[in-house]
Amino acid sequence: MKKSEQTEQKIMLAAGEIFSEKGYSAASTSEIAKKAGVSEGTVFRYFSTKKELLVRLVKYGIEMFSEDIAIKPLIELTRAKKNGQDFLYEVSMNRYDLWVKYRNLFKIVIHELSFHMEIKELFDKYICEKVESILSSTYEDYIKSGDFREDIDSHSAIRSFSGMIFILFMEHAHSNENSREKMQRDIKTTIDIFINGVGKK
Amino acid sequence: MKKSEQTEQKIMLAAGEIFSEKGYSAASTSEIAKKAGVSEGTVFRYFSTKKELLVRLVKYGIEMFSEDIAIKPLIELTRAKKNGQDFLYEVSMNRYDLWVKYRNLFKIVIHELSFHMEIKELFDKYICEKVESILSSTYEDYIKSGDFREDIDSHSAIRSFSGMIFILFMEHAHSNENSREKMQRDIKTTIDIFINGVGKK
Amino acid sequence: MKKSEQTEQKIMLAAGEIFSEKGYSAASTSEIAKKAGVSEGTVFRYFSTKKELLVRLVKYGIEMFSEDIAIKPLIELTRAKKNGQDFLYEVSMNRYDLWVKYRNLFKIVIHELSFHMEIKELFDKYICEKVESILSSTYEDYIKSGDFREDIDSHSAIRSFSGMIFILFMEHAHSNENSREKMQRDIKTTIDIFINGVGKK
Amino acid sequence: MKKSEQTEQKIMLAAGEIFSEKGYSAASTSEIAKKAGVSEGTVFRYFSTKKELLVRLVKYGIEMFSEDIAIKPLIELTRAKKNGQDFLYEVSMNRYDLWVKYRNLFKIVIHELSFHMEIKELFDKYICEKVESILSSTYEDYIKSGDFREDIDSHSAIRSFSGMIFILFMEHAHSNENSREKMQRDIKTTIDIFINGVGKK
DNA sequence: GATGAATGAGACTTCATTCAT
DNA sequence: AATGAATGAAGTCTCATTCAT
Incomplete structure (x- = not known):
């Protein structure tokens, strides 16, 4: 698995946990980024929008x-x-x-x-x-x-x-x-x- | 029913519609106030917090x-x-x-x-x-x-x-x-x- | 002049100076707010968008x-x-x-x-x-x-x-x-x- | 003309179009890179700064x-x-x-x-x-x-x-x-x- | 030499909440 | 009692710039 795919996975994994925990709209992208261990900017490199995520x-x-x-x-x-x-x-x-x-x-x-x-x-x-x-x-x-x-x-x-x-x-x-x-x-x-x-x- | 109770009802009614429509956390108090026909301040006179509402x-x-x-x-x-x-x-x-x-x-x-x-x-x-x-x-x-x-x-x-x-x-x-x-x-x-x-x- | 009109004027005045000084797109709303002496939120109470401003x-x-x-x-x-x-x-x-x-x-x-x-x-x-x-x-x-x-x-x-x-x-x-x-x-x-x-x- | 000069030209050409179209400060380096057909990194190999470009x-x-x-x-x-x-x-x-x-x-x-x-x-x-x-x-x-x-x-x-x-x-x-x-x-x-x-x- | 992934500062914007009137 | 102006913290998103590969 390429590194960029790994990053995408990490973000989706973190997002999955946080979305399921507090709901989509109460989850913040900064929290997701932190849990995924990447910067917030990186989240938006992979998913142009929170909704797209x-x-x-x-x-x-x-x-x-x-x-x-x-x-x-x-x-x-x-x-x-x-x-x-x-x-x-x-x-x-x-x-x-x-x-x-x-x-x-x-x-x-x-x-x-x-x-x-x-x-x-x-x-x-x-x-x-x-x-x-x-x-x-x-x-x-x-x-x-x-x-x-x-x-x-x-x-x-x-x-x-x-x-x-x-x-x-x-x-x-x-x-x-x-x-x-x-x-x-x-x-x-x-x-x-x-x-x-x-x-x- | 007293006037203040009526206001409380109006707010709860409006909140009920908007919460059910877009979810608690995506709903905004200003939208609720507008739908209820009262000012934002009034909402917080009756309900100290969005969560309390x-x-x-x-x-x-x-x-x-x-x-x-x-x-x-x-x-x-x-x-x-x-x-x-x-x-x-x-x-x-x-x-x-x-x-x-x-x-x-x-x-x-x-x-x-x-x-x-x-x-x-x-x-x-x-x-x-x-x-x-x-x-x-x-x-x-x-x-x-x-x-x-x-x-x-x-x-x-x-x-x-x-x-x-x-x-x-x-x-x-x-x-x-x-x-x-x-x-x-x-x-x-x-x-x-x-x-x-x-x-x- | 009402207070709210005064605020609107202050914001437009500040925006006018900063827009003319560095151009619309290089000007930041936070700078405008600071120069107008209001919070950034207030700017958006009056002008829903930087462009609208x-x-x-x-x-x-x-x-x-x-x-x-x-x-x-x-x-x-x-x-x-x-x-x-x-x-x-x-x-x-x-x-x-x-x-x-x-x-x-x-x-x-x-x-x-x-x-x-x-x-x-x-x-x-x-x-x-x-x-x-x-x-x-x-x-x-x-x-x-x-x-x-x-x-x-x-x-x-x-x-x-x-x-x-x-x-x-x-x-x-x-x-x-x-x-x-x-x-x-x-x-x-x-x-x-x-x-x-x-x-x- | 050497290859590196060609690249520089391509970038300047693309930048010229985009700067003139939307103004310097509203233009993004990534857009310029895309239009020039090079990577964002390359832009900064030739021009240390957007302003220098x-x-x-x-x-x-x-x-x-x-x-x-x-x-x-x-x-x-x-x-x-x-x-x-x-x-x-x-x-x-x-x-x-x-x-x-x-x-x-x-x-x-x-x-x-x-x-x-x-x-x-x-x-x-x-x-x-x-x-x-x-x-x-x-x-x-x-x-x-x-x-x-x-x-x-x-x-x-x-x-x-x-x-x-x-x-x-x-x-x-x-x-x-x-x-x-x-x-x-x-x-x-x-x-x-x-x-x-x-x-x- | 070139790439593009990653960053982080900062942009615009929203919103719950407070408070003077 | 009610208003709505004001706030500021936090949210989503952008972008110039860096750096490992």
Whole structure:
């Protein structure tokens, strides 16, 4: 990696931490420069604008995330055709690990989503659509194979499942006791609810 | 209502709109003053600090919300003992109407939650706990009455249901086609999933 | 005069001096603020932009100049119908006094003319056209009265005369020996050349 | 021409364009470097300072101009002894062509004259004095030969004539319709005024 | 000899906050 | 009680200049 690329990385890394910590607009470029160990002028050599720093940072993060989400799980999935329960568990844990890895990125994206069109577009295009497309095709396989009900449209199902998982992650993010083991148990319960419902048979 | 209270209200109203529109830290007190139709000095007569304006605004909003959520539905609930499905539907639609009414407040709370301890505490204390306590006692009634499974702890169930509904609201907030009718249908589907699951019996 | 108008004046005055001394773009707002005896923030309360400060300053100066040039000499002119020689002398000396009074303004206008469209427009509209219109009508009176040649178009004549006077002012501005007496003599010589030419009869 | 001289030329050329376009102090060295097709570092290898770039550029330009003005016209003048009218016409058109050729240089010199002593000195020494000395000796020849009046001192005459021509050039520079033909006509009129005056005989 | 990455001082500008009126 | 003028600290950004490669 060239030196200039290293500098760019250092700046994006520092910006990622500070943006996620105090939000884009409360973060100052001087603080970012200091954390990155470069002068403020250098920040603007690489990113002509504070906003551009945000957008490039998110774009770069999402690209990396995109690779991680697209490649890794599909390989594991095709390797062993699992039942719905196990599949969802794998997907959720994989997402959880990604969540941990990309925690800062997600925090930034979720926060700045509503203030910056560019971020919303990246989010819609590279996260929502991608996740939906991966899940929906698999979901419909399970319908065809007779495991899942046909009278629930896959969009609603996926949305509901995503919401359950999303809020679970949030709870863990904001709580102190957030071990991987607890997460495993919580995910299993959540999937149980999703597949079997809470109603008594 | 006294004149001074009116002024305070005007300022909080204006602040609510601007905070929700561009975020707390990107909002400027001068813009708030202008929208409220008062001078900048006046803002600081009522709120010694921009941050205090945020906190008092959220506190006030949450108190009003608290009354709305605590009183209205409980009356309706006790009036007619419903089955779980109908109860959840009522609750969800009621929450949806509240969401619409308190849209700005929620947007602010969700955004500033992670940057301001005071907001997080208010949120935990007056929203999470309140909602959880209302729902969990009812939920356990349904367990006892044999409608719901005993092997799912009420916290997990409530969390999952909240997540499903939350993300549904989000989808509507960010989409263009967001009529009340569509919401009614979506909520019914979501409750169906929650109670019966997606798995084939 | 209200206090706020006083402040605005102080800032424009300071800006006028510094702009004329080192040019618009080499002048710094902090220096202007210091010279005006206000804080830098105050400068931007009155002029949202450094550029706006320049434009408003020029506009204001030109308006004052416009009044001075339009009203004063016309009164004197109508009072006593003079011959061409005396008329031009009066006009030139009047212009010289204005030049001394508006020295800074002219320096700024002449310098920034070519970099800022707004200034050029103000200059064309309020100085060139005004001066031309005042002079040309009078000039044509002299033609009609048989004092001046008919075969020189008034625009060329006025342009030539203005150039002679302009460069004379410039010489005085850049020289050390620039008394009013010397100017009077130089103007008389210049007018002699203009009316009689340098060629021998 | 050596390679290093070429580079120096390229930089001065680029600087000349940008300085004349937006003024010395609003021009940035990075822009100059880009336009010259060299790196920013290179600019500072050849010119230790932005200011030095300006001064050397002007010095170099004035030297070239000096040769052009001193050599060419004198040859033509001595070749054919003309009358005053024709002589002035030749000189003016020659100056006009030089003006077109050195347009950028003149614009820079005129603008920076009052902000940089070095430029003013170069201007006075190499342009004013030179032009004055060339013209004044010739002018006095015409006095002696009885063509021109003796009662006008040559400095005043030359100054007046220069002003007329200067402002004519300015008018052309700022107007759209600025053909060489129009200039020829305007110069002839101007000279007519200069020699014969506008007064009726 | 040339490059372009890095710097840091300083530019313009914003804004929460104070205070005389 | 209310105003809005004034502040000054801090923010984003620019740019001449240096220096390792």
